Amino acid sequence: MKRWNGWGDEQTTYPLPDLAKNYLENLLGEGNTRPDASLEEVLKSVPESRLPSIGTISLEPEERLRHACGQSLPDWINLRSGRIPSFPDGVLYPTSDDQIKEAFEIAFSNQLILIPYGGGTSVVRHINPPQSDTPVLTIDLSNLDQLVDFDETSLLATFEAGIRGPHLEQRLNKLGYTLGHFPQSFEFSTLGGWVATRSSGQQSYYYGRIEDLFRGGYLITPQGSIDFPSFPASAAGPDLRHLVLGSEGRYGILSRATVAIKPIPEVEEFYGYFFKEWEAGMLAVRNLAQKEIQLSMVRLSDAQETETTLFLTGRKNLIHWAEFGLEKLGYRQNRSLLIIGVTGDIYRAIRSLKAATHICRKNGGLYTGKFIGRSWRKSRFLVPYLRNSLWDSGYALDTLETAIPWSKVQLVKDKTIEAITSANHNQNERVLVFGHLSHVYPTGASIYITYIFRRSYDPDENIHRWHEMKSAASKAIIDHGGTISHQHGVGRDHARYLENEKGKIGINLLSKIGQFFDPEELLNRGVMFEDQSKN
Ligand SMILES: Cc1cc2nc3c(=O)[nH]c(=O)nc-3n(C[C@H](O)[C@H](O)[C@H](O)COP(=O)(O)OP(=O)(O)OC[C@H]3O[C@@H](n4cnc5c(N)ncnc54)[C@H](O)[C@@H]3O)c2cc1C
Known part of the structure; x- marks a missing residue:
């Protein structure tokens, strides 16, 4: 079952290794832990629903609590301290288009706010009910999770929009295909949510972002429904499918989506390279993108992220190897780790790896083979579970991201990190900030920033610190010409x-x-x- 107050499945844990704990204590000070509010305590704070009992709408406090927040840091702070500002008044789980249409009628006649809800993995407050006099009904689409049509000749598959990542991939994999859309939230996010937020998967370099994969669908709006056909291309005026991409549940509810699929690739491997410093890595990565080397992932960590990641693995032998082996070869404190993905048929894979290694070496990159890539792959969907154990050890973590042309990548990264670092400087609290280029394009790259700070005993103080850092970073991003989001979307934040x-x-x-x-x-x-x- 999904955790009610943190990330992921209740059965899955990713304990914080002692080495990582010591590392954070040295950098940030000992974590402040305060016991979290229990589920029973928080349930007592759920107010009476303002909705009458209508059909299958659930008014149960626990259902309402489980749909009150997403996964942003303020959501976490509120859930863990048991101070949730607002709850939906009811939750409906439609099983058909007709039930979605009925929900619109109910909302219209009772003047309700409706919140379409996919997997609830939003990190920018997309699905939180507003604090308002108007009652709120959340429409959870999780019962709409079937494969509806499979057109092998055209490489198209149509799914109901509430299907989660693993279920969607299982259905396709059984038929020999994949969508290849792997956001880090893959375990819980849904097809409809990906489309509605213009999501980007970790291997979108090969498979495409969701806007490349989304080919058509069925949008139900209060004004009526639109069936978007899956033309391979069309010159018949503006492409209305773009009204759905990034619409964040404001224009209607997507009940089905048709997506482009690919055969399961023959080869799927990840390789690691070290650079003596970030700038050399960035040059190599820009070359990879601009020479259009056919990779599936390019992820370049800065020196701080490279070091922190190493400690978070908690593996002494790896740290020892980095501290002694890499140091001897001249890859010292400023080293930056690059992981590339190679996907496709064997010929493409060999060609791409060769070309990538050539470019990396030209820029001083040290090829380290599959080991690092394989361990990244093993933990790619486990890493978010670290947020739970970091919190339990007294630390809060948040991430933010942007995209920007190459000419400004360095500037925007530096300014954003500087803004976060100095946002709370008068509090004598340090913050650990690091970043990576998560997606690259011939014309630019996305910058993904993570920041970790010691949480206070006081939830208001935690919200305040987060607010200062998030606002400063957002301002730095937009002041220097970056987009406010490369993949997380807009939401309320x-x-x-x-x-x-x-x-x-x-x-x-x-x-x-x-x-x-x-x-x-x-x-x-x-x-x-x-x-x-x-x-
Ligand atoms: C640990 C973690 C890692 C993440 N990694 C990534 C990543 O790698 N890449 C990335 O792109 N994002 C990532 N995200 C952000 C998030 O997972 C994405 O925004 C995702 O697309 C949201 O999907 P969801 O199904 O959970 O949607 P929700 O969070 O439920 O909803 C998001 C928005 O979409 C709307 N919506 C949902 N379904 C529908 C529908 N069927 N019709 C109309 N509107 C709908 C909602 O109303 C809401 O406005 C991450 C989040 C977390 C917590």
């Missing part, structure tokens, strides 16, 4: 920054489209753009 990149007219247009599909503003009010009439 980034809504105020959106005008910066869309412009006034752009925001007005997005909002007018919302008013067209949803004149009563029933859907996800306050997410992505500010409300026009009410809240």
